Amino acid sequence: MIGIEHWIAGERRASAAADRLPVSDPATGTVYAECPRGHSQDAEAAVAAAEAAFPVWSVLKPSERARWLNRLADAIEARSKAFTACESRDTGKPLALVRDIEVPRAVANFRFFAAQCLNAPDHAFHDEAGLNYTRHAPLGTVAVISPWNLPLYLLSWKLAPALAAGNCVIAKPSEITPMSAELLAEVAHSIGFPAGVLNLLQGAGDTVGAALVAHPRVRAVSFTGSTRVGHTIAAECARQFKKVTLEMGGKNPAVVFDDAPEHTPAALLRAAFQNSGQICLCASRILVQRGRYEQVKAALVRDAAALRVGPPSDSASQLGPMMSKAHFDKVMAYIALAREEGGRILCGGEAVERDGGWYIAPTLIEGLPMSARSCREEIFGPVVSLHPFEDERDALALANDSEYGLAASVWTRDLGRARRMADGLQTGIVWINTWMQRDLRTPFGGMKQSGFGREGGLEALLFFTEPKTVCIGTD
Numbered sequence: 001m002i003g004i005e006h007w008i009a010g011e012r013r014a015s016a017a018a019d020r021l022p023v024s025d026p027a028t029g030t031v032y033a034e035c036p037r038g039h040s041q042d043a044e045a046a047v048a049a050a051e052a053a054f055p056v057w058s059v060l061k062p063s064e065r066a067r068w069l070n071r072l073a074d075a076i077e078a079r080s081k082a083f084t085a086c087e088s089r090d091t092g093k094p095l096a097l098v099r100d101i102e103v104p105r106a107v108a109n110f111r112f113f114a115a116q117c118l119n120a121p122d123h124a125f126h127d128e129a130g131l132n133y134t135r136h137a138p139l140g141t142v143a144v145i146s147p148w149n150l151p152l153y154l155l156s157w158k159l160a161p162a163l164a165a166g167n168c169v170i171a172k173p174s175e176i177t178p179m180s181a182e183l184l185a186e187v188a189h190s191i192g193f194p195a196g197v198l199n200l201l202q203g204a205g206d207t208v209g210a211a212l213v214a215h216p217r218v219r220a221v222s223f224t225g226s227t228r229v230g231h232t233i234a235a236e237c238a239r240q241f242k243k244v245t246l247e248m249g250g251k252n253p254a255v256v257f258d259d260a261p262e263h264t265p266a267a268l269l270r271a272a273f274q275n276s277g278q279i280c281l282c283a284s285r286i287l288v289q290r291g292r293y294e295q296v297k298a299a300l301v302r303d304a305a306a307l308r309v310g311p312p313s314d315s316a317s318q319l320g321p322m323m324s325k326a327h328f329d330k331v332m333a334y335i336a337l338a339r340e341e342g343g344r345i346l347c348g349g350e351a352v353e354r355d356g357g358w359y360i361a362p363t364l365i366e367g368l369p370m371s372a373r374s375c376r377e378e379i380f381g382p383v384v385s386l387h388p389f390e391d392e393r394d395a396l397a398l399a400n401d402s403e404y405g406l407a408a409s410v411w412t413r414d415l416g417r418a419r420r421m422a423d424g425l426q427t428g429i430v431w432i433n434t435w436m437q438r439d440l441r442t443p444f445g446g447m448k449q450s451g452f453g454r455e456g457g458l459e460a461l462l463f464f465t466e467p468k469t470v471c472i473g474t475d
């Protein structure tokens with residue numbers, strides 16, 4: 001049994017509470033590790049460590065902070081095999097997905113924000129109002145809370161800008177997938193990353209997570225996870241006037257017009273089922289114009305049914321399991337609900353038995369009205385509904401008929417139509433004839449129940465800093 005602990009002030013630290021949580025291998029359902037449940041005293045210790053490190057880290061020259069981030073990136077890259085092994089065991093993801101996409105993207109996040117911190121958003125004006133300059137100063141101690149679906153990638157996406165901006169960070173990964181964060185802390189320690197700058201609290205959301213958010217000296221919270229928890233965090237941050245960004249759920253439409261390019265069905269398959277649908281950006285409602293509906297449906301059903309569902313140990317696996325038993329149960333319950341709501345299962349619709357793992361077959365459903373709960377609530381699994389539409393107006397109404405507003409994709413050769421749709425779609429991101437192409441300089445986040453605030457590029461640096469204007473009189 002692997003035992004993991006917190007990392008505080010540059011060392012492994014046991015929790016103030018003895019309670020441990022089991023960590024499971026989703027490909028077999030067996031418990032293989034345990035982590036602390038966590039306690040509010042652990043949060044207190046991490047805040048003290050971060051505060052002690054802040055006077056040193058925050059005054060490093062940006063180029064020195066950039067060097068540390070680049071060193072961390074190099075060290076992750078050098079241990080890529082170990083990160084791939086631990087992340088895929090913890091999540092059940094296919095090895096190739098972790099090795100070729102997720103670990104490299106985590107490395108890229110550190111390198112990107114190393115470069116970004118050399119481009120601080122500071123500026124100056126000199127005229128009759130004096131010499132005014134605005135400095136974006138780090139906040140102090142900040143918390144980053146990340147989920148289980150892309151554990152290393154999403155942790156790095158938050159950590160990198162927070163550190164680049166000069167803050168000391170307390171990271172709280174998901175208790176369901178704590179392993180790659182543990183390895184990251186170990187790697188940071190091995191390269192001599194300054195103690196107390198990057199602290200790691202493992203454990204449950206309602207213990208250390210809530211304690212961090214409520215801690216009066218934690219100056220900002222960056223959260224990715226469920227809309228339910230996002231609401232709780234937002235309420236506490238509002239009470240304390242604390243900065244917060246929330247990246248939450250989605251029910252993302254893919255809108256396919258009659259003139260969609262040839263590659264559309266293949267791209268939709270990836271948009272629907274990458275990471276077994278456990279990405280907030282996955283297309284979960286596919287809207288197809290009537291003239292192409294049967295063709296797109298047939299291609300998707302054929303190709304979804306051919307996807308290989310299996311464990312990371314099988315190099316042929318394309319789809320891994322649900323990452324926890326509770327999540328498996330949730331997704332299966334939504335498939336049952338979709339049936340009750342009148343949905344016709346076109347493929348999948350059932351669990352896949354393999355080694356006791358939490359697998360679900362890629363599932364396509366048609367015949368559901370947009371008012372069905374299974375079309376409105378985030379399922380976050382390999383379950384997608386298909387809907388025909390008549391024209392642009394109809395498509396926009398269906399796509400926007402959602403409490404969520406994270407991402408949409410539009411598939412058409414007509415640029416005018418693509419731009420009209422992009423203008424009308426109520427989502428933070430709109431992809432045209434592509435999915436999940438990401439430029440890290442662009443603002444990332446959602447509208448409505450999907451998010452509050454933005455991450456990425458300059459937005460992230462602005463979030464993790466406080467602007468301070470200094471006016472030098474020129475009278």
Ligand SMILES: NC(=O)C1=CN([C@@H]2O[C@H](COP(=O)(O)OP(=O)(O)OC[C@H]3O[C@@H](n4cnc5c(N)ncnc54)[C@H](O)[C@@H]3O)[C@@H](O)[C@H]2O)C=CC1
Nearest residue numbers: 146147173174204205209210225226229248249280378380
């Ligand atoms: N980005 C996204 O869109 C994601 C959405 N989800 C959705 O959320 C559903 C539930 O997944 P969960 O793992 O339960 O997500 P969650 O929202 O409970 O967990 C996300 C993170 O927040 C922490 N957390 C939980 N309660 C907290 C609290 N009161 N204060 C501070 N931190 C807290 C957790 O420990 C974890 O690190 C999924 O089925 C999926 O629908 C889950 C992960 C990512």
Ligand SMILES: O=C(O)/C=C/C=C(\O)C(=O)O
Nearest residue numbers: 149224278279280281438
């Ligand atoms: O930044 C990306 O490309 C992916 C982000 C995914 C999430 O935030 C998520 O699934 O929670």
